[in-house]
Amino acid sequence: MEAKKTPAADLTKKTGMFMNFGLAISVGLVLFAFEYKSYDRGDLKDLGQVTDTFEELLDIPITEQPPPPPPPIEQPIIQEIPDEVEIEEKIEVNFDLDVKEDMVIKEVIIADAPVVEKADEIFDVVENAPMPPGGMEGWNQYLSKNLKYPTQARRMGIEGTVYVVFVVNTDGSIQDAAILRGIGGGCDEEALRVVANAPKWEPGKQRGRPVRVRMRLPIRFKLG
Template sequence: MIDILKFMGPEGLFISFLVVLIGIVQLFRVIISKQNNLSPLSKSNPLVKKYDDVNLDKYTNFFRMLGLSIGLTIILAAFEYPTPESVLITLDDTSFFIDDEVDSAFVLPEPKIPQPKKVPKVVIIPVDDSEEETLDIEIEIPEDFDSETVIETYEPDAEEEEEKVENEVHVIVEKTASFKGGMGKFYKWLGKKIKYPSQAKRMGVSGKVFVEFIIERDGSLSNLKVVRGIGAGCDEEAVRVLKACPKWSPGEQRGRPVRQKMVLPISFRLQN
């Protein structure tokens, strides 16, 4: 039966079901109509002929056909429901079953830990030092060389070393360079000399301009450049003012003045 249902497919099953259902309904309609014709109540009782509401057999036929239709539907559905099948798989003389229905809870097998590979033993071959290979090295000696010839050795000039150290630019020194009179006096001087650019005023630009420079050994400022600016003429104004700055007290390393690099923030703020 299951093989026939699988061969027919879902469309064939549906059409067969409709044909059988219509045939059964028509059969029962014929049977019930014959019973109604033979019923003495419908012919002899005048109340049934006059008042159809008192007819107790009015909906009997409808419920009979409905019950039969539902029963047939359940029977056909039971035949159509497939039962789970088991598949036998054979691999190298080992048989096991795979069911269509798999339990939701199962335990995974423990993974196999690979064993470490064997490292081949290292064989150390001793070397016989008794047979050493000798190399012939020829050194050419000048003809005018004698035992009284003096070989001059080079010794670096201390002044050159000091000049090299002094020209080196330091970031961190033993004594940091500072403005004469302190940084408070420097910012007071800066506030008097700096001018707020007109373009920055119109655009409402404000912020900090970071200027990098080197304080030379004599305290003057050199190599001024803006490392982070805000534009609108503020960067140029900060560099202009620092170029006219008085000399600082230079930084010192080992008691000697050295060149030191610094980065100084200059603030531009609009007053309301």
Template sequence: MDAQEILKADLDDLVFEGKNKSYGAYELRKKYGRHIMIALLISVGFYITAFVTPYLFALMKPDPVVVAKKEIKYTELSEPPPIDKNTPPPPPPDLPPPPPKTIKFTPPVIKPDELVKEEDVPPPIEEMQQAEISTVDVDADATYDFSAETQVVEEKAPEIFMYVEQMPEFPGGQAELLKYLQKNLRYPAAARENGIEGKVVLQFVVDEGGKISEIQTVRDIGGGCAEESIRVVRSMPPWKPGKQNGNAVKVYFKLPVTFKLGTE
């Protein structure tokens, strides 16, 4: 390549001078700029499409329907008239008088002497003169059924609350309760041998005096853990009872007891 050709030649011609240009590398380097320009145009077109598409969708979307807000009109009520404490209460309504009490008159019946019973014979005049006159009217036709059973009113059992204003509490609080469980709880042998661990949940009632009763197992993990938890709860001292409106009441209480291997 002479000096005149060198001035007109590009870098690829100089690099591949005297080499096999038909191998393919020469063609790739010659078209490299064109490929870059095509890739740049495709990228620019993709980004423009990505940004313009949402805007076109927004233009095609119909305008939202504006719902008019309803106006709420408030009517101001006038203040009630003051109450005069000196005004006497209105008189009671006129009620019709109660109907007068009447006693049924039994007309006398004439019977033969042999049909007259002793209890039907009127008392002699001497006894009637000595008797006192009663002021109570007795209905001769009134009857009373003595066979009817007397209704017995049963005393309603006190209500057991689930939640109250002041829940029951172990003496000394939550910290003392945990100490009591750690001190008295023993890991059952069956649970230890079978690798059982977890949480047992008990439910019981704390009455007005703080005594525990009606112990039930809500959740059991087996291995005798529930039985051991019930034993420890039964041995607890009286709790501080729950209160509702300042009064001690019966309350349900749920107690979780955790069993973990490596601890007693």
């Protein structure tokens, strides 16, 4: 059997009122705490009779120091130099030579020092170049008569120009023949043989004297 309560004993009806009442009290305490002010009630000191010297200390006259004087400028010392005195000296020259009127004085001619040429020096460029017998036309005739086309070069179809370098001595003889650029196939050896067996050339000359000259000549091989 359930227990029954009287409406007067039901406490839940007044919970809202109590809740609002407690909230109002808490808010009031918080506001009181923020608005509460405390004051220091210590004995106040009377500073009106204290003599101070602040104004006297602050009222200090400003002393102005004049700028330092500029350093003295040293003036250059001007010295008077007396005019140069020309001194005339008498020079006595005594000639002990007995010069006759018919004496002829030879004029001295200063010539350039002779150029000393070394005997073994080889020139590349000279005033008068070496020439083969009969000139270049005679050289071409010599080649056409003595130059033989190598069998290997003919068989391989090699043709072209062989460049030979050699030295023409002061007596016209030829030495130090070498290949400057060859084509192979036996043509290089044939060109050296023809040059080495060539007759003597007319030597080159420098200042009228025969000198050794290095020559470079082409020898052409062409299949007929």
